[in-house]
Amino acid sequence: MLTRSYKSFRAFLSPARAIATMKWHIWKMPALWVSFRNIEVHVTPGTAVPNRASSLFASFLVSMIRERKARSLLEIGAGSGAIGLACKDETQLGGVTLLDISPCAVESMQKTLLRYPDSAVDVILSDGLNEVKKAYDLIVSNPPHGDAPAHTIYHRRGNDPGWSLHRRLFGEAHRHLTAEGRLVLFENGSPGYSTPEMFASILEGSPLEIERVVYLTPTEYIWYVMVLRVRDSI
Numbered sequence: 093m094l095t096r097s098y099k100s101f102r103a104f105l106s107p108a109r110a111i112a113t114m115k116w117h118i119w120k121m122p123a124l125w126v127s128f129r130n131i132e133v134h135v136t137p138g139t140a141v142p143n144r145a146s147s148l149f150a151s152f153l154v155s156m157i158r159e160r161k162a163r164s165l166l167e168i169g170a171g172s173g174a175i176g177l178a179c180k181d182e183t184q185l186g187g188v189t190l191l192d193i194s195p196c197a198v199e200s201m202q203k204t205l206l207r208y209p210d211s212a213v214d215v216i217l218s219d220g221l222n223e224v225k226k227a228y229d230l231i232v233s234n235p236p237h238g239d240a241p242a243h244t245i246y247h248r249r250g251n252d253p254g255w256s257l258h259r260r261l262f263g264e265a266h267r268h269l270t271a272e273g274r275l276v277l278f279e280n281g282s283p284g285y286s287t288p289e290m291f292a293s294i295l296e297g298s299p300l301e302i303e304r305v306v307y308l309t310p311t312e313y314i315w316y317v318m319v320l321r322v323r324d325s326i
């Protein structure tokens with residue numbers, strides 16, 4: 093527990109988050125623009141601030157999109173929208189949909205799109221896949237990484253109580269994937285968070301299975317990506 097709190101504290105101290113928090117608490121500035129790769133995204137204190145881990149995942153996705161020649165991408169829990177927008181900016185992607193359960197995040201994404209108008213990018217307020225109507229080549233997420241309780245939408249930035257969002261994605265994502273589509277999740281494998289084995293046991297009996305796990309660990313955290321595909325048997 094102590095280790096986990098310490099790690100959360102270190103994450104809290106990322107430079108972008110420190111500036112956002114100072115502006116909010118000291119100068120009462122309600123929002124700011126944060127640089128992420130080639131773009132600037134709007135964040136408020138209620139929006140997850142994209143960090144080095146978000147960029148690590150974006151790099152993985154850019155390679156995967158190029159290799160697979162993916163044309164469409166849905167980002168679940170997009171927060172500021174930084175990852176999905178960077179993927180759109182750096183690849184041949186046609187359409188991108190960014191969704192989040194948090195109205196603050198949706199408002200931030202809409203403000204960012206005023207700066208980068210792109211008719212191929214949609215933003216939706218949705219709890220998981222509830223409001224999603226289309227199918228995509230890639231469904232991606234840097235989701236909440238722990239399974240602790242979440243008493244408010246704000247807590248859902250880091251907590252997925254009982255892994256409920258993950259369980260719903262494992263049970264429903266196949267309906268929104270194109271024929272060769274993949275679900276790609278970025279996870280924290282540090283002690284107290286998750287392991288691919290734990291998710292494999294949750295996935296038993298689900299329409300999806302783990303195709304491969306890739307560890308991306310140049311930082312003090314253990315970050316890994318799970319690529320999931322639809323089982324042949326469904």
Ligand SMILES: C[S@@+](CC[C@H](N)C(=O)[O-])C[C@H]1O[C@@H](n2cnc3c(N)ncnc32)[C@H](O)[C@@H]1O
Pocket residue numbers: 140141142143146168169170171172173174175191192193194197218219220234235236237245248249250257
């Ligand atoms: C770890 S943050 C990642 C934000 C962003 N993708 C990034 O990397 O900067 C997780 C995001 O998932 C969102 N979220 C949590 N539960 C959700 C749900 N049930 N449906 C949609 N979004 C959810 C949170 O609001 C938060 O923006």
